[in-house]
Amino acid sequence: MSTQEQSLTEPQVRSDAPKSVVIRIRRRDKPGAEQRWEEFEIPYRPNLNIISCLMEIRKNPVTREGKPTTPPAWDMNCLEQVCGICTMVINGRVRQSCSALVDQLDQPITLEPMTKFPNVRDLIVDRSRMFEHLRRVHAWIEIDGSYDLGPGPRMDQEDVAERYAYSRCMTCGCCLEACPQYYEDQYIGPQAIAQVRLMNMHPSGKMTRDERLEAIMGDDGITACGNAQNCVKVCPMSIPLTKAIYEENRETVVHGLFGWLKW
């Protein structure tokens, strides 16, 4: 512990710290255009993350060979791994670029856009279909109105803790990128299923759970899960996605068998 602390007294420069950072970016000018690789080199500083590197390149976009080029385009916002926007594939692994630290990555660092979503330009992708999923599964509590109706239902802290885990989903798309079954929306995927779980666990949400279950019961629904369990491994928020799939699978089966009894 103390050595770890000692090292922080001064900005940590590893003894084997490189002089520069080499970054290869898979680029595309616009939808439909050919992809190409470009390589950049920037001076090394301690505590660089991928966003700082991209900002440095953007200031003066010249490739490693000295050829002027256009600045790479990427999405970024909170830089604290809570908005989900800056997700990309870094050294072959899907993750947020704000929390990807150069000191923890092998060089040359490769940056690629996510592959399961339409590529807008360079590292930017269009994830609007994930929000479409949320519309489809009715991922909201049907409140009577936003006027004052007093406190909500009492809840057990344990249930709240499980719901809290699901409600940290920032719609980043890592789970879908890593899922072998998710392709061209052939399968709705763990992101939306976890939100069904989140809503169905809530005492008020439970009252309208049938419509959410039905939304994930089609051919592209929960049964399309192949149990690869990649989703839970790549989720940056450590959401128990496989648990959500398991629980909702059970719920849909029960609903499928006995749901008609309600009528």
Place this chain on the structure above:
Amino acid sequence: MATTNGIRIAIVGGGLAGLAAAMKIAEEGHAVDLFSVVPVKRSHSVCAQGGINGAVNTKGEGDSPWKHFDDTVYGGDFLANQPPVKAMCEMAPSIIYLFDRMGVPFSRTTEGLLDFRRFGGTLHHRAAFAGASTGQQLLYALDEQVRRHEVGGKVKKYEGWEMMSLVLDDHQVARGLVAMNLQTLELKAFPADAVIIATGGPGLIFGKSTNSMVCTGSAVSACYQQGARYANGEFIQVHPTSIPGEDKLRLMSESARGEGGRVWVPKEKGDTRPASSIPESERWYFLEEKYPAYGNLVPRDIATREIFQVCMDGYGIGGQNQVYLDLTHIPAETLDKKLGAILEIYEMFVGDDPRHVPMRIFPGVHYSMGGLWVDYNQRTNIPGLLAAGECDYSIHGANRLGANSLVSCVYGGFIAAPAAIEYAKNIERNGVDGSGIYDEEVGRQQEINDQLIRQSGTENQYKIHEEMGKWMTDNVTVVRYNDRLKETDDKLLELIDRYGHISINDSNLWATHALPHARQLFNMLQLARVITLGALNRNESRGAHYKPDFPNRDDENWMKTTIAEYSGEGPVLSYESVDVSLIEPRKRDYSKGKKQDAAKASASANASGLPPKEGAAQVPTEDSETKPRDLTGAAVWDQNKEEVRDVMHGQTETRREQDKSIEDAGGKSDKL
């Protein structure tokens, strides 16, 4: 467009305030066009960590909306107009209950009730929280409700569109806005019966801050340059505890101190021993020593200045600009449960485990108390233009208390929505659509874009941004001197001049950052001048604004709201009196608690320890002074001139009724 039939309201910004307003308007059956630079679920509100204030009083401490009101006004150093602050504090418990009903996983007590934690500037457990990611959870709850209205056809989202300007008619009335599609760079006019600006703060003016990258203040600055008044710009909150980084300053939430975190430095200057081997007797807990009553939970402006001063005096860890924020005395399990999310952030970006090693922190620019001037109904001085959230100036005075931002965002949205509808119902709409003002404004904006694309200069826009950030951070944050403020303004003028010689360094205009950033940069430079000149002019120290040459608060000369108006060349400043009619200004002193008074109050009025009555209604009721009144006219600019105020807001009549409700809530004897 639909403006000839139903009411259509444009909301710019999809954070808490914008979504709160969108939900209310859609619920009333009216149409909303919602503009956001990023998908609304990725707005900066997700970064709020610690909690949302509301005097629900589940801890038997005798808390009440009046005490929340008093803490807020006192913490804000008596610069806020008091009536809207009071209205917010009365609405706060019901806002928390609403979010609870919408499914926010608020942390619970063993009885299954909402749990509350302490924050700075109060002695009560008043902040409801969802782990340490409260803002994320609240934003998602509103995002979900607005999505429901989107499916219902009432809300149309324009995500990936950035507002460039307002469309004003010949009478300076807002009739809609022009926005730019950030992929295609297409400019388009969107007619609207009213426009609500809810775009958050301008942290990026300071280069690195705790703010997200969308927090440029650009749309607000555009409104200011089109005639909207900007108030109290010089009041910038510097958060005491942030984690310095290459790309930004990451926030370390005040909830770390709310849960018992202690700030200290080694007593010995330049002590290089690791924290764990420095014995208790050789640690200087300077906040606890100087402020025995509030300790580590003094308001942010005070904590920031103390930390800053300790480092300037050479007591920072190893002589650096860092102090310890220590949680290691708290069991790791408790920390995980209550602060997990923020500790992960520290671990992820610094590499140390704060459960076992004290965190190293330093103040960072965090929040703007100043913003667009609004009246008590969130209306700006431009008819048809309203503002809510961090981008309006109304609630926090000279310093914001922790966990008050989330509640002020929602409050602002909930007041702006009915006010916008009321306005829209009464305006003359005929003939505006075809009058050509929309085409004219699109043309004006297109010309600015074309010029930027055409010009080829040697200046680099990102370097200008960096220079602005550095100058602003060095000279217009914690400690301010008039000579340096003057130099900073000269520098800003130089940067504005150099801005004329930038070139867009991207030949591929599809989904480029370069042009939008250039547009934002110009607007940031204009707003930076408002902040700097406001600070230069204000010769006193109040809340976050501190001048060693004028170390005291000067109520006689400066208990005034700064108003900046754009003259075409820069800001023209004027001043407006502050409505302090409810709580008489008194000196802030956090070395002594208000506890004695509070104890008396709770003994007499709340001896049973039962929770007080339900929170105030969310929609202002008949007898509330926050109820929108006479919304057809233009907002009254000098609402605080005694004679105008009473006419406009009917306060003489309503205040008596308000007092009664305070009394009922058990707070009267706490009045000072």
